[in-house]
Amino acid sequence: MKANFPGRAPGLLPRDAAGETWLAAVIAVLCFIACLACVGAVAADRAAHGWARQLRAEATVQVRPRVGETGLAAAGRAAETLSSVPGVSEAAVMDRKTAEDLLRPWLGEAVLPDLPLPFLVTVRLDPKAPASTVVLSRALAEAGLDASVDDHALWRGEVERSAGLITALSLAGFLLIACAAAAAIVYATRAGLQAQRGVIETLSLSGATEGYIAGLFQTRFGLLAAGAGASGAVAAALLIAALRALGGPGGLTTALPLAWGDILLLSPCPLLAGTVALVAARIAAQTTLAKGALGGRRSRR
């Protein structure tokens, strides 16, 4: 007697119809790389925006002392003047030691004591309503100071351009990986259709439509890719969690500051992988069936 009646009918395609174990492994690895690319893009973007924000919140003023006035006195007067300008949180003279500390990595120790350094004032701007370069320059001129204001616009532009480029490259990498996964699925679907030619012909001659047969492959590969995508995402999540735990909020490197929330970005991976596989398998199956690989198309006319 039928043991499983009236249970669920088994699948009409044989298990592992097209080397699916290997395909699942390939998709899982691709998804793992795609997840890392995605989080990498987000982290790089976060780092670049952090740097740009920092640069936007500061300005540097170079003061040229007038005749009869020392550089430090002129810088002190400039700092005092700027402190009272609306939109400035703090203005302070950069002492020689701080300036030497900044230059030491570039010039080395030997030349620093004899090097004539500019007199600089570091200005921290109010992040809510920062004073503009024009306002700062006007205030300095009104105080009779010969000074030039650098709002780091040049650096900020470079950083923002670099961040945009890194994000675009990461996105392109992500899309390439998605295409690679789709190509692997198309190949596997075609291989499956060829390997299961006899089964498909039997189904076809028993009344199955091409859409129904394509649907069998679509479901098979969609579920397989969703599972493989979940595996890849979980592996990537574990790696990111480990890096976050080891590196703290700043990450292992300041160029890639990771956040716990980044792991949530990986949650759509199974759905995306499943959808890509679903579409790729459907198109591959319908194209193969339409080309008449299953007979019925041989005609000399």
Next chain:
Amino acid sequence: MPAPSRRAAAAESAPETVRLTGVGFGYADSPEVLRDVNLILPRGSFHFLTGPSGAGKSSLLRLLTLAERPTEGRIGLFGRDVTDINRSAAPALRRRMGVVFQDFRLLDHLDLFENAALPLRLAGRKRAEYAPDVEEMLRWVGLGGRMDARPPSLSGGEKQRLAIARAVMTKPELIIADEPTGSVDKAMADKLLNLFQTLNKLGATVLIASHDEALAEQSGARRLRLDRGRLTGGL
């Protein structure tokens, strides 16, 4: 409910299930397998198609199951010209047929029950509805005790009986069988012939390709002979 179209009504009342007119067929870059075949199978008729190996019997059956298309001539099924039929229309016509393949075409990964139930499942029938019919049919062909077995564990005769059970499960209008008794003993061959005759009496058109002249003789059915691609007795 809309009135049936004139074409549909004509197809419904067509006196013949199969009509082949001047049909020729050959596989690419090979000599013609069938030449100028003319054949009419009236609705409810019973025919045996005989002929030596390589005469083109299987090719003719493949044309009738729409697995191949003719290189010459026209094919009509159920009162409709299907020579240039759209691919999407073929499955509906195939569901009106039951086909027994010479090589059985069983699905080795499914058990006997699922193999026999395949056409019903593809027709969208519910498992709970068809399960008793499938079990009864499998019992009838002597496979009732092995419903959970898989085809590779069956003998040739058992596979043949399963293939026949699957072909007739939907009570098709046209039954096409390629050597359906080739692997069974005389007693089972008689029993299967009896099954085809019963289905024929119920209205099905039956075409059996066989090299078993004795069985054809015993059936009392009209005989068609195919020799080197040419058919005699078709009209």
